[in-house]
Amino acid sequence: MTSDPAPSEPRTISALHGTILVGVDFSEPSRHAFEEAVRLARGSGSRLIAAHFIYDEEMAHFVHLKDMTEDALLDARTTHLQRWAREVAGDSFQLECVVAVGHPFAEVVKIVCRERVSLLVLGAQGESHEDRDYAVGFLAQSCLRRCPCEIMLVRKDHTRPFTKVVVAVDFSENSKRAVREAVMVARAEGASLDVVHVFAPAWQRFGTEPEEGDAMQGFLDELRERFTAFTFEELDDVAGVEVKFEIRESANAAHGIIDFAHEAGADLIVLGTVGRAPEKLQLPGSTAERVIQTSPCSVLSVRPSSDFSWV
Numbered sequence: 001m002t003s004d005p006a007p008s009e010p011r012t013i014s015a016l017h018g019t020i021l022v023g024v025d026f027s028e029p030s031r032h033a034f035e036e037a038v039r040l041a042r043g044s045g046s047r048l049i050a051a052h053f054i055y056d057e058e059m060a061h062f063v064h065l066k067d068m069t070e071d072a073l074l075d076a077r078t079t080h081l082q083r084w085a086r087e088v089a090g091d092s093f094q095l096e097c098v099v100a101v102g103h104p105f106a107e108v109v110k111i112v113c114r115e116r117v118s119l120l121v122l123g124a125q126g127e128s129h130e131d132r133d134y135a136v137g138f139l140a141q142s143c144l145r146r147c148p149c150e151i152m153l154v155r156k157d158h159t160r161p162f163t164k165v166v167v168a169v170d171f172s173e174n175s176k177r178a179v180r181e182a183v184m185v186a187r188a189e190g191a192s193l194d195v196v197h198v199f200a201p202a203w204q205r206f207g208t209e210p211e212e213g214d215a216m217q218g219f220l221d222e223l224r225e226r227f228t229a230f231t232f233e234e235l236d237d238v239a240g241v242e243v244k245f246e247i248r249e250s251a252n253a254a255h256g257i258i259d260f261a262h263e264a265g266a267d268l269i270v271l272g273t274v275g276r277a278p279e280k281l282q283l284p285g286s287t288a289e290r291v292i293q294t295s296p297c298s299v300l301s302v303r304p305s306s307d308f309s310w311v
Contacts, residue, residue, distance in 0.1 A: 015150040015300070016044035016184045018118030021111055023104070023139065024052045024081060029123025031088065033154040036298075037121040038089045039161055043188030046119075048095040051111055052081045053104040074099055105142040117149050124153040124298070136293055144273070144292060144301060150181065152300045153292065158267060162189040162298070166266040168257045168291070169197045171230055174272030178302040179234040182270040183241060185300065192242040194264050197227045198256035199249060223247060254290035261297060270300045 022037035024030050034050060041048040054077060062068045068076075077099045085097060100107040112120065125137045136144070140153050167182035169175045179195065186193040201219075227247055235243065250256025261269050273288045292299050 015119035015152075015181050015302075016040060016046055016188060019047045019049065019115050020119045020121060021049045021051060021108070021115070021117040021149075022121040023108065023123070024050050024084070025123075026052075026084060027123060027125075029125050029154065029156040031123075032156060032158050033121050033123040033152075034085070034088055036152070036154050036158065038093060038095075040119070040121070040185070040188055041095070042093065044184070049098060049111065049115060049117070050081060050085050050095055051098045051100065051108070052077060053107050054099065054101045055104075056102060059101050070101070074101070104139050105146075108139070108143060109147055112147060112149050119150050119152060120147060121152045121154060124155050144289075148303070150300065150302050152298065154298045155296070158298050162186070162191045162268045164194065164264055164266045165189075165191045165268045165270060166194045166196060166257075166261045166264055167270040168253075168272075169195060169227065169231060170253070170272070170287075171197075171226070172272060172274070174274045174302060174304050176230075176234050177304070178270050178272045179231060181300065181302050183235065185268065185270065186241045191268070192244070194244045194246060194260075194266070195231050196246045196248060196257065196260050197223075198253045198260070199223065199247065200251055200253065201249060220247075253287045254294070257287070257291050258294055258296075261295065267297045268300060269295055269297060270302060273301045273303050 020037050020041050022030075022034050024034055037048060037050075040046065054073070059070060059073060062073050063070060078097060081097045081099060085095060089095065098111065100111070108120065111117065120143060122140050122143065123137070124140055136153060140151075143151055144153075162185065165182050165186045167175075167178050169179060182193055182195075185191070224247060228245070231245065246260065248256050248260055250259070257269065257271070260266075269291060271288055271291060288301065292301060
């Protein structure tokens with residue numbers, strides 16, 4: 001277990017400038033997640049760790065029924081993981097392989113803290129969830145709620161580099177980090193980037209009549225000005241990235257983000273996990289959770305920098 005960083009250590013973490021951890025269960029979704037993790041690590045020069053987990057019950061089964069020692073099973077799984085990784089990534093790509101015994105979520109957190117992982121890449125569905133197109137697997141759900149790093153969930157049909165990245169902005173501090181990470185992913189993947197703000201007008205929230213004429217135009221002009229100023233503050237270096245901006249009206253922010261991603265042909269949505277009401281965000285029904293659960297494409301969830309306090 002490592003100690004907290006010294007006070008003088010920079011606290012701004014970038015998902016693509018550090019250590020990337022990818023979970024592997026040898027399912028098709030985890031293969032696509034591994035392929036994406038390799039692309040990101042290659043594009044950014046990040047360290048990559050591939051991890052496979054053996055449940056305690058599985059270990060006991062092999063020891064009792066297969067007449068294998070724990071060390072023999074660990075060696076066999078490690079060799080299999082190394083061979084599998086080389087087949088996917090190629091012999092020239094350097095990565096580390098780890099096999100751990102225990103509950104996958106607990107072991108993921110241990111590795112994240114020990115290795116100071118900045119980005120965790122997982123298949124959105126594990127080996128027992130491959131037939132569910134949109135549902136997020138149990139490990140992914142647990143990591144999204146409690147793992148202290150940024151998390152990318154890769155959908156099982158994602159088989160190539162990202163081509164269209166959509167980042168959702170809600171004017172929170174966390175969405176500033178989301179914009180920066182979206183730019184870095186778009187650059188690493190050679191993708192274009194759409195920045196979107198979805199707003200619910202007050203007349204929809206409170207059941208009043210909509211604004212008309214000059215009042216409505218004034219509201220929209222002010223919103224666009226705020227959106228532009230907020231976004232460009234984070235877009236200080238977008239060389240080589242095609243960027244577009246959009247403001248959308250929707251009674252439900254999550255639905256608005258998903259609808260826009262559909263229309264834009266997005267294969268990755270980037271959004272902050274903590275918005276303007278952090279005390280509510282971990283509850284079911286939050287914008288972030290709804291987007292993650294219902295998104296037809298991969299999602300990168302960006303945590304506040306204060307969450308990167310490994311213990």
